[in-house]
Amino acid sequence: MTQSRWRSLVALADTGSVRAAANRLTVTESAVSAAVSALARELKVPLVEPAGRGLRLTPSGVVYARYVRSVLGLLDEAAAAAAGELDPERGRLRLAAVTTAGDHVLPTLLAAFRRRYPAIDLGLEVAPSAEVWDLLAAHEADLVIAGRPPAEVEARVLATRDNELVVAAAPDVAARFDWTITPWLLREQGSGTRTTLETYVAAREVSPPRLVLGSNGAVIAGAVAGLGATLVSRDAIADLLEAGKLVVVDVPETPLPRPWHAVTGSHPSATTRLFVQHLVTAGWQHHDGDQPADGGDRVR
Numbered sequence: 001m002t003q004s005r006w007r008s009l010v011a012l013a014d015t016g017s018v019r020a021a022a023n024r025l026t027v028t029e030s031a032v033s034a035a036v037s038a039l040a041r042e043l044k045v046p047l048v049e050p051a052g053r054g055l056r057l058t059p060s061g062v063v064y065a066r067y068v069r070s071v072l073g074l075l076d077e078a079a080a081a082a083a084g085e086l087d088p089e090r091g092r093l094r095l096a097a098v099t100t101a102g103d104h105v106l107p108t109l110l111a112a113f114r115r116r117y118p119a120i121d122l123g124l125e126v127a128p129s130a131e132v133w134d135l136l137a138a139h140e141a142d143l144v145i146a147g148r149p150p151a152e153v154e155a156r157v158l159a160t161r162d163n164e165l166v167v168a169a170a171p172d173v174a175a176r177f178d179w180t181i182t183p184w185l186l187r188e189q190g191s192g193t194r195t196t197l198e199t200y201v202a203a204r205e206v207s208p209p210r211l212v213l214g215s216n217g218a219v220i221a222g223a224v225a226g227l228g229a230t231l232v233s234r235d236a237i238a239d240l241l242e243a244g245k246l247v248v249v250d251v252p253e254t255p256l257p258r259p260w261h262a263v264t265g266s267h268p269s270a271t272t273r274l275f276v277q278h279l280v281t282a283g284w285q286h287h288d289g290d291q292p293a294d295g296g297d298r299v300r
Contacts, residue, residue, distance in 0.1 A: 073139025091271030102126030183228030
């Protein structure tokens with residue numbers, strides 16, 4: 001009963017309305033309202049308040065939902081880990097990856113993994129850097145592929161692979177690159193690569209034009225079209241470099257080493273370790289410690 005009430009609260013927090021929460025859980029709206037009201041009575045703390053014709057979480061509700069999400073994630077993780085321990089090749093694996101890794105690093109790895117272990121329940125969430133670490137912290141991802149994990153996230157780095165950030169542009173833009181007038185193409189807010197680029201440019205004590213294009217794909221396409229230069233993972237543009245559509249611009253202190261990290265929580269499941277072994281077989285370097293591997297700040 002308590003778990004059911006918790007899931008109602010989390011669904012309300014995620015969707016923003018009782019109706020949407022009820023649709024997600026396949027229950028009635030009155031069941032969602034009753035579950036959240038029961039929690040509030042039990043805690044003696046108001047968890048929701050009127051908002052127009054609907055309800056929204058109070059500040060206390062937001063805080064409580066954050067804890068509840070972690071508890072539910074941990075319970076789900078425990079159940080999956082127990083089943084996976086019995087038969088890792090039929091377990092569950094929830095992956096989360098930053099955009100560059102999800103688009104350019106993981107597809108081939110996942111295809112080979114799926115061929116070898118077709119019975120594993122496999123899922124992948126691709127999101128900006130901040131979001132994937134939130135998924136790991138909430139026990140909603142078993143393994144994250146990203147840059148260096150934040151210090152505040154309880155994490156274990158089980159494998160790394162070399163990666164570097166380069167400044168890239170179309171050949172004609174690179175030929176006339178000028179710190180003061182060449183536009184820099186930026187990713188969306190929350191992108192680690194964008195933060196790294198802004199820090200890098202600020203350190204040069206210049207203020208060139210900036211153009212926000214949002215997604216990693218849009219930034220790369222903009223660079224190919226000649227809109228400006230950008231900082232990007234070499235993995236993401238390998239084919240374009242080979243085809244000559246982009247070139248690496250020779251600027252100070254680049255390339256920047258930013259290894260990929262395969263990161264889990266405190267107790268990786270047997271199925272998760274099966275995937276880590278798959279990464280090692282594919283050329284990743286094995287780790288088994290609680291500290292991030294050397295090689296730069298968290299990015300992507």
